[in-house]
Amino acid sequence: MEYKDYYKVLGVERTAPQEDIKRAYRKLVRKYHPDVNAGPGADAAEAKFKDVGEAYEVLQDPEKRAAYDQLGANWKEGQAFKPPPDWDEGFEFSGGGYTEADPHDFGSFFDELFARQGKPSPHMGGDRQFSAPGQDSHAKIVISLREAYEGGSRDFNLRAPELDPSGHVVLREHAIRVTIPKGVTSGQHIRVAGKGGAGVGQGKAGDLYLEVVIAEDKAHRVEGRDVFMDLPISPWEAALGAKISLPTPSGEVELTIPKHAQSGKKLRLKGRGIPGKHPGDLYAVIKIVIPPTESVKARDLYEQMAREMDFDPRARLGG
Structure with a gap:
């Protein structure tokens, strides 16, 4: 997808306060509204109208604007863009509301960034005679594989x-x-009770829901509860078989390597993945x-194997 410069669309600086964002939006909406742009330029005006609406959906909301600013500082209009993994780690949000515009009218750039936030519960007013629970908040946290195993x-x-x-x-x-x-x-999500938005009146505070992500690890790859690691x-261990000690996230284990093992073969250690009911x-x-063949002795050994072993690794390729 292509990066969209929402500030450029509205014609405001990145440092503009929220009131300037609102004024710019109102001015452009009047300019490009379909009711005042009939005729040959109607299609172009409608496209501009939608761009302005999409830009305002993000910049009018402090949560969306902060997330957009975090992502967009080093990008230019029209550049190929893909959010980096876990760009929103530690970013707390409560949902971010929509205006009267239909978010389905917006492009893939908007959807990619903000689809996971969704619509919040309705905003409750500040009447002290009225009690209502606070909004729930959400954030992403990244933990290590060891923390996933041990808590x-x-x-x-x-x-x-x-x-x-x-x-x-x-x-x-x-x-x-x-x-x-x-x-x-x-x-998975961890619920932290009472750490969301403040309640209204006598209403209880909302909860904080933390989405868990297990950090990438050079030595391990995680799929659900299964863990993969290169061995x-x-x-000679591959050819003759061997017994080795293997350090794993749950402790050291003794592992038998079968004879004639080939690269890519998976040796399964049942139940040694991430703990759980299953x-x-x-x-x-x-x-x-x-x-390596840096020494003369090592090269001699390889040459001896080449002479004495009747082995062609490409024999099954045909031709």
Whole structure:
């Protein structure tokens, strides 16, 4: 998808306060509204009208604007754009409302960035005689694979967008201690009661829901509760078989490598994946590592094998 410069669409600076955003939107809506643009230029005006509406949907809402600013600082209009993974880590939001415009009219850029927020519960007024629960908040946290295996607790820094007295969007950082349950997987949510938006009147505060993501690990790949890891072995271990000690996220295990093992073969360790009612499995994926030939002795050994072994690795390719 292509990056859209919403500030350019509305003709305002990135530092513009919210009131300037609103004024620019109202001016452009009147200019490009279909009711005042009949005739040959109607299609172009309608396209502009939709662009203005899409830009306002984001910039009028402090949460969406803060997220957009975080992503868009180094991009230009029309550039190929893809949000980096976990760009919204620690970004706290309560849903972000829509205006009277239909969000389905907007393009893939809008949908890609803000689809997961969805519509919030209706905003409740500030009447002190009225009681209503606060809105729930949402954020994404990234944990290590070890934390997924063992659980535990630690502090996470979250950033909540809000308006300062001058009408500018700022990020308020705050730390929260989270208990991570043993066996949590990517995509699951941890509920922190009472840490969402404040209630109205005597209403209780909303809850905070933390979406869990397991951090990428050079040594491991996670699929659901199953964990995959590369297992480097020597050519002689692959040919003759061996018993080795293998460090895993749940501790060291003894593993038998079968004779004639080939690169890519998966050795399954049942129940050694992420714990749970139905624990996942750990798969050790064999990767044969060829010793270097920097010494004369090593080269002599390879040459001896080439002479004495009747072996053609490409014999099955046909031709």
